[in-house]
Amino acid sequence: NAGVTQTPKFRILKIGQSMTLQCTQDMNHNYMYWYRQDPGMGLKLIYYSVGAGITDKGEVPNGYNVSRSTTEDFPLRLELAAPSQTSVYFCASSSSTGRNYGYTFGSGTRLTVV
Amino acid sequence: DQQVKQNSPSLSVQEGRISILNCDYTNSMFDYFLWYKKYPAEGPTFLISISSIKDKNEDGRFTVFLNKSAKHLSLHIVPSQPGDSAVYFCAASARSGSYQLTFGKGTKLSVIP
Numbered sequence: 001n002a003g004v005t006q007t008p009k010f011r012i013l014k015i016g017q018s019m020t021l022q023c024t025q026d027m028n029h030n031y032m033y034w035y036r037q038d039p040g041m042g043l044k045l046i047y048y049s050v051g052a053g054i055t056d057k058g059e060v061p062n063g064y065n066v067s068r069s070t071t072e073d074f075p076l077r078l079e080l081a082a083p084s085q086t087s088v089y090f091c092a093s094s095s096s097t098g099r100n101y102g103y104t105f106g107s108g109t110r111l112t113v114v
Numbered sequence: 115d116q117q118v119k120q121n122s123p124s125l126s127v128q129e130g131r132i133s134i135l136n137c138d139y140t141n142s143m144f145d146y147f148l149w150y151k152k153y154p155a156e157g158p159t160f161l162i163s164i165s166s167i168k169d170k171n172e173d174g175r176f177t178v179f180l181n182k183s184a185k186h187l188s189l190h191i192v193p194s195q196p197g198d199s200a201v202y203f204c205a206a207s208a209r210s211g212s213y214q215l216t217f218g219k220g221t222k223l224s225v226i227p
Contacts, residue, residue, distance in 0.1 A: 004157070033214075035217075040123070040219065041219055042118070042120075042203060042217035042218050042219045042220060043158070043203070043217040044217075045214055045215075048214065058214065090157050090158070092157070101160065101163070102148050102150070102160025102161075102163060103158075103160065103215065104160075105157030105158050105159070106157050107155070107156050107157050108155070108156070108157055
């Protein structure tokens with residue numbers, strides 16, 4: 001009963017490097033999301049997907065890319081990392097819109113860009 | 115432009131007493147509201163939700179109240195327990211568009227034994 005699994009848990013990147021944050025869910029949820037949380041702030045939506053092959057931008061998409069080739073996986077790609085991308089990243093999923101039963105979140109990836 | 119506001123960054127309550135966490139919103143299109151609880155180094159977990167057609171929803175020790183005219187909701191925890199110490203996020207969803215959740219900044223609740 002894994003739920004939403006994120007890897008890695010921690011990562012330090014140098015400015016200009018790139019990386020992929022992995023997210024996989026085993027609940028057969030159609031909807032998946034990427035959020036970031038900066039210190040003292042709420043969660044802000046980066047990208048979301050309503051099903052395999054369909055992705056759309058959230059509130060703060062600049063500097064990121066996503067793909068959704070399968071129902072289970074929703075990787076987040078950072079190209080040319082910048083210090084402003086230092087944050088905790090959360091992946092989440094829901095069976096439908098998640099409005100009444102909420103999202104299931106992963107445990108997060110703490111990223112530092114130096 | 116903060117559409118969901120949690121104006122109290124922190125709250126301390128004695129064990130056994132009531133905890134009241136508040137949330138205000140500005141977008142009149144929001145029609146579903148949720149509360150999440152987050153422990154350090156973990157992802158948020160869903161706690162309770164309420165539709166705008168209701169003004170109250172209960173689940174055990176947790177009750178959410180919605181005042182649509184004031185665009186205000188609150189989460190009551192009775193009685194508070196030390197294990198309730200966490201950050202609580204209020205979130206809202208609009209009935210149009212993609213139904214994305216918009217989160218507040220969170221309130222850190224400390225329940226003192």
